[in-house]
Amino acid sequence: MSVTVKIPTQLRAATGGEAEVEVEGATVGAVLDAVFDAHGGLRERITQDGDLRRFVNVYVSGEDIRFQQGLETQIDDGAEVTILPAVAGG
Amino acid sequence: MSIESLKCKECGSSFELGANYFCENCFGPLEVSYDLSGLDATEAKRRIQAGSQGIWRYADFLPFEGRPGDPLEPGLTPLLRADRLAEALDLDAEVWIKNDAANPTHSFKDRVVAVAVAKARELGFGTVACASTGNLANAVAAHAAAAGLDSYVFVPANLEEQKLLATGVYGTNLVGVRGNYDDVNRLCTQLAETRPWAFVNVNLRPYYAEGSKTLAYETAEQLGWELPDRVVCPIASGSLFTKLGRGFQEWLDLGLLSGEMPIFNGAQALGCSPVATAFAEGWDVCRPQKPDTIAKSLAIGDPADGPYAVEQARRSGGAIDSVTDQEIREGIKLLAETTGIFTETAGGVTVGVLKKLAERGDVGAGERVVVYLTGEGLKTLDATRDTFQMHEIDPSLDSFEAEFRQEVAV
Numbered sequence: 001m002s003v004t005v006k007i008p009t010q011l012r013a014a015t016g017g018e019a020e021v022e023v024e025g026a027t028v029g030a031v032l033d034a035v036f037d038a039h040g041g042l043r044e045r046i047t048q049d050g051d052l053r054r055f056v057n058v059y060v061s062g063e064d065i066r067f068q069q070g071l072e073t074q075i076d077d078g079a080e081v082t083i084l085p086a087v088a089g090g
Numbered sequence: 091m092s093i094e095s096l097k098c099k100e101c102g103s104s105f106e107l108g109a110n111y112f113c114e115n116c117f118g119p120l121e122v123s124y125d126l127s128g129l130d131a132t133e134a135k136r137r138i139q140a141g142s143q144g145i146w147r148y149a150d151f152l153p154f155e156g157r158p159g160d161p162l163e164p165g166l167t168p169l170l171r172a173d174r175l176a177e178a179l180d181l182d183a184e185v186w187i188k189n190d191a192a193n194p195t196h197s198f199k200d201r202v203v204a205v206a207v208a209k210a211r212e213l214g215f216g217t218v219a220c221a222s223t224g225n226l227a228n229a230v231a232a233h234a235a236a237a238g239l240d241s242y243v244f245v246p247a248n249l250e251e252q253k254l255l256a257t258g259v260y261g262t263n264l265v266g267v268r269g270n271y272d273d274v275n276r277l278c279t280q281l282a283e284t285r286p287w288a289f290v291n292v293n294l295r296p297y298y299a300e301g302s303k304t305l306a307y308e309t310a311e312q313l314g315w316e317l318p319d320r321v322v323c324p325i326a327s328g329s330l331f332t333k334l335g336r337g338f339q340e341w342l343d344l345g346l347l348s349g350e351m352p353i354f355n356g357a358q359a360l361g362c363s364p365v366a367t368a369f370a371e372g373w374d375v376c377r378p379q380k381p382d383t384i385a386k387s388l389a390i391g392d393p394a395d396g397p398y399a400v401e402q403a404r405r406s407g408g409a410i411d412s413v414t415d416q417e418i419r420e421g422i423k424l425l426a427e428t429t430g431i432f433t434e435t436a437g438g439v440t441v442g443v444l445k446k447l448a449e450r451g452d453v454g455a456g457e458r459v460v461v462y463l464t465g466e467g468l469k470t471l472d473a474t475r476d477t478f479q480m481h482e483i484d485p486s487l488d489s490f491e492a493e494f495r496q497e498v499a500v
Contacts, residue, residue, distance in 0.1 A: 045117065053118075054375045055118050056117045057392070064272070084276065086117070087118070088221070090327020090393065
């Protein structure tokens with residue numbers, strides 16, 4: 001399952017400047033693991049003790065994964081995963 | 091005070107002062123940090139009292155080196171004693187209403203936007219933007235117009251008509267997004283990465299949020315440099331709620347005020363109550379919700395400062411409650427009938443929660459309670475539709491007497 005993961009500007013130092021990362025994975029958790037395998041500096045910034053940090057939002061094709069099955073959310077081929085800070089708005 | 095840096099509220103990392111809002115190490119929110127040393131309470135008070143009749147009298151506590159120019163200065167809104175409201179709720183307490191509808195665009199959002207627009211100009215931005223549930227849209231469009239900046243205002247397309255009209259009039263680029271506020275907010279977070287704009291509540295959020303502290307400063311100054319015992323405040327993102335706390339704390343630390351921090355009571359609509367739910371469940375995160383409430387200005391299902399609002403309510407010995415849409419309508423009416431103030435749905439939420447606290451016996455005898463009304467009833471007129479009847483008569487004495495005969499007979 002090929003998936004595009006969008007990386008926020010502030011984290012691109014950890015991806016060698018790449019705004020998008022192409023990886024394989026059937027669930028959000030697997031996709032993120034694949035991203036971390038490719039860019040080790042991201043794991044600690046995005047997760048803590050295996051869970052997403054509390055101010056990290058992850059969307060699959062625009063829908064917050066907390067309204068789906070969280071890290072277990074299934075990913076369709078060609079889907080887009082977006083990582084965004086949860087500290088905007090209001 | 092001098093402004094030092096942007097500091098992560100989660101991990102404490104420091105960042106340069108710029109258009110930056112989250113920590114690249116842990117994604118935590120950034121907050122402006124100040125150097126308190128060198129500011130003496132007596133001198134601070136003198137500077138405040140010699141200042142303008144608006145929020146810039148508190149410029150020493152805002153994220154600027156000097157006092158910015160502002161063509162549309164908000165602030166110094168009325169703090170009114172509401173004895174008839176207290177009586178109606180059977181409260182043996184001093185109830186005060188801070189009516190922040192008395193701002194240039196009729197909501198507390200003028201405070202945060204005045205600060206954000208001044209910062210946008212200082213940082214050299216030519217365009218300001220926002221993700222809004224309505225009141226912020228009005229404020230951004232107006233303050234951008236006054237400052238001569240371009241603006242883009244993003245709102246859920248199904249917003250109250252009054253709030254759309256009161257935004258478009260300022261000549262902004264009004265964008266109605268087919269989705270809820272959280273969809274709008276996500277889109278703006280993405281746009282903030284690709285457009286060279288100052289999104290007041292995204293990339294300028296650390297500065298913007300500081301504007302809410304002025305509500306705490308004003309309350310204390312208007313109470314004769316004293317703290318209230320309790321505050322009742324609406325919660326959408328939780329930013330106002332937490333910044334009220336920060337404002338009071340800064341003045342306590344400086345010695346401008348003495349005594350205890352107030353008890354913090356938060357108010358949400360049941361149809362969008364992620365923060366009240368987290369409080370009730372004892373969580374340290376807020377599980378997002380899909381909003382379904384008439385209180386659209388509070389309809390944020392994924393509140394950025396929710397965890398901090400929960401912590402503040404707990405730490406202060408307060409609570410975060412929610413009320414139904416019916417209780418919101420009743421709250422608007424109760425306030426109007428006892429104080430002469432017509433508030434919007436968010437105010438109905440706040441008054442509804444005050445009523446709940448009164449019924450639960452949470453408010454002690456003699457307590458001084460400040461209730462924050464953040465917006466104007468004329469912007470959410472639908473909430474009062476069908477809550478009363480008009481007497482329609484012919485222009486004759488007979489017609490009037492016929493209509494009111496019974497009341498005269500009594």
